[in-house]
Amino acid sequence: MSSLQSVTDDTFDEVVLKSDLPVLVDFWADWCGPCKMLAPVLEQLAAEQEGKLTIVKLNADENQEIARRYDVMGLPTLNLYKNGEVVKQLVGAKPKRLIEKEIAEYL
Template sequence: MTAPITVTDATFADEVLSSDTPVLVDFWADWCGPCRMIAPVLEQIAAEQDGKIKIAKIDYDANPVTPNKYGVMGLPTLLLYKNGEVVEQIVGAKPKRALMKILEPHL
């Protein structure tokens, strides 16, 4: 998987919670400037870490159930799921190096 995938409330359990590899979920919205800033960084990570991690994007406004279930209040929020459980939470846009420092122990 070389690019981020799009998930919805309906596909979240199959794509994220049932995944054999860790999944970094980007909760984003069209109106969120920092979300647009972090998108190319996530695309780079998806390409470079292919097979080690999946990057998933979920539109906060179009899919209210999942963000509400996981208490997502600010955007962008990145949640790292491993074996169906949240193991890391990152709020706000971060540079690639900072994201990789958080992600690497889980890969």
């Protein structure tokens, strides 16, 4: 089980869009193998970037409103939000170093 905070359709705006820190949202589903492979990478990244970045998970099957709002078509999808706006989107399981490189300019 993940120690990352989960967000829902109901909590998304408050937790993600109103955050003072950049927020990386992991759109995932129980049936998604690559999502499960990505989970430990995100856990490690969250620990290393504590205080600079928040990482949360959103189950796209259970929270379809938010997934539709941001046109999430494939899983896993990582959206990076800063000041309430999507500034970066990564689709598919990526290695940690690539995720770090892609989000570095926003931290």
